[in-house]
Amino acid sequence: MINETAPAIDSGxxxxxxxxxxxxxxxxxxxLVADTPVPEGQVCLKDIASLDTAGAxxxxxxLGIERLEAIISSETDLQPERRALLxxxxxxxxxxxxxxxxxPPALVQALTLLGQHSEQLARHLWQLSGFVxxxxxxxxxxxxxxxxxxxxxxxNQIHQTGLNAVPIVALLTFxxxxxxxxxxxxxxxxxxxxxxxxxxxxYSFLREFGxxxxxxxxAGRTASAFTxxxxxxxxxxxxDALRTLGLNPIELLVIPRVLALLIxxxxxxxVAVMSGLxxxxxxxxxxxxIPLGQYLGILADVPLxxxxxxxxxxPVFAFVVAVIGCMEGFKVSGSAxxxxxxxxxSVVQSIFMVILLDAVAAMFFMEMGW
Numbered sequence: 001m002i003n004e005t006a007p008a009i010d011s012g013x014x015x016x017x018x019x020x021x022x023x024x025x026x027x028x029x030x031x032l033v034a035d036t037p038v039p040e041g042q043v044c045l046k047d048i049a050s051l052d053t054a055g056a057x058x059x060x061x062x063l064g065i066e067r068l069e070a071i072i073s074s075e076t077d078l079q080p081e082r083r084a085l086l087x088x089x090x091x092x093x094x095x096x097x098x099x100x101x102x103x104p105p106a107l108v109q110a111l112t113l114l115g116q117h118s119e120q121l122a123r124h125l126w127q128l129s130g131f132v133x134x135x136x137x138x139x140x141x142x143x144x145x146x147x148x149x150x151x152x153x154x155x156n157q158i159h160q161t162g163l164n165a166v167p168i169v170a171l172l173t174f175x176x177x178x179x180x181x182x183x184x185x186x187x188x189x190x191x192x193x194x195x196x197x198x199x200x201x202x203y204s205f206l207r208e209f210g211x212x213x214x215x216x217x218x219a220g221r222t223a224s225a226f227t228x229x230x231x232x233x234x235x236x237x238x239x240d241a242l243r244t245l246g247l248n249p250i251e252l253l254v255i256p257r258v259l260a261l262l263i264x265x266x267x268x269x270x271v272a273v274m275s276g277l278x279x280x281x282x283x284x285x286x287x288x289x290i291p292l293g294q295y296l297g298i299l300a301d302v303p304l305x306x307x308x309x310x311x312x313x314x315p316v317f318a319f320v321v322a323v324i325g326c327m328e329g330f331k332v333s334g335s336a337x338x339x340x341x342x343x344x345x346s347v348v349q350s351i352f353m354v355i356l357l358d359a360v361a362a363m364f365f366m367e368m369g370w
Contacts, residue, residue: 021055162264177279201280230329
């Protein structure tokens with residue numbers, strides 16, 4: 001049987017190089033080149049079965065730089081990848097810099113960059129929509145089968161994402177409420193309308209600040225934790241172990257986290273609203289001399305629908321934050337650097353989506369007169 005990978009030189013009218021000119025055949029190639037004189041006529045390289053840097057180096061040593069350059073330029077049907085390898089090797093031997101590619105115009109570069117980012121965004125939205133569908137399908141399948149409920153995991157996630165987040169949410173919204181009250185007192189005081197500072201604090205926290213501040217805090221605190229936890233499990237091949245055991249990672253890891261945020265974010269929104277109103281009450285009492293009874297009386301006149309509008313956005317934000325955090329964890333490639341990159345990406349995406357959805361909801365409620 002003829003070994004088609006064995007290197008050979010067919011010295012006919014046209015010298016044809018055959019077989020594999022690779023590192024694995026290096027010793028055989030050295031003997032072949034040493035025993036074969038440099039051909040005077042035409043040399044054909046297209047019949048070489050495979051060629052790597054080791055074989056190309058022997059070609060340069062056997063034929064010489066000028067002769068090999070002439071062969072490359074004259075052989076028009078040489079494979080493009082083989083031609084590129086030989087030209088790169090010749091430039092490296094001559095220590096010539098690679099040819100400088102002409103830069104396209106700035107407008108073309110900008111449009112190319114815009115197209116690349118648009119393609120990445122479309123691909124990411126497609127992946128996100130597919131993951132959302134997978135989560136909803138798994139969620140519906142779990143809800144109708146109580147035997148598959150993972151109550152312990154759910155309670156643990158509620159403790160981590162909800163109870164442990166109460167102090168930071170309460171403190172931040174208290175400070176923001178105080179700042180909003182100070183700003184309201186400063187601006188409205190010029191018109192002698194300091195009393196409307198209470199309405200400013202109430203409307204801003206009931207409709208917007210309460211839910212959005214709690215959601216942003218969860219995006220930075222919880223979404224990153226979800227990505228890091230699931231990403232580390234994937235890097236350690238624990239997800240593969242779960243699948244080997246016949247367990248569904250979506251049901252085991254994603255569903256408890258999604259349900260936990262759906263439960264905890266409305267509760268944290270209530271905590272945020274109360275803390276913000278308390279911060280505004282403290283500033284109103286100290287800086288505006290508005291008694292607490294009068295402050296509560298003004299709050300009592302605020303329609304309940306404003307609180308319901310803010311509270312209605314909490315489950316949507318919770319679902320988006322949880323899904324993005326878990327999806328980025330599943331996209332980790334296996335290295336520590338990938339875990340960090342996707343953790344950062346989950347935080348940025350979650351905050352962006354929360355603000356985007358809040359803006360869309362604000363316009364919708366304004367058009368509806370709510």
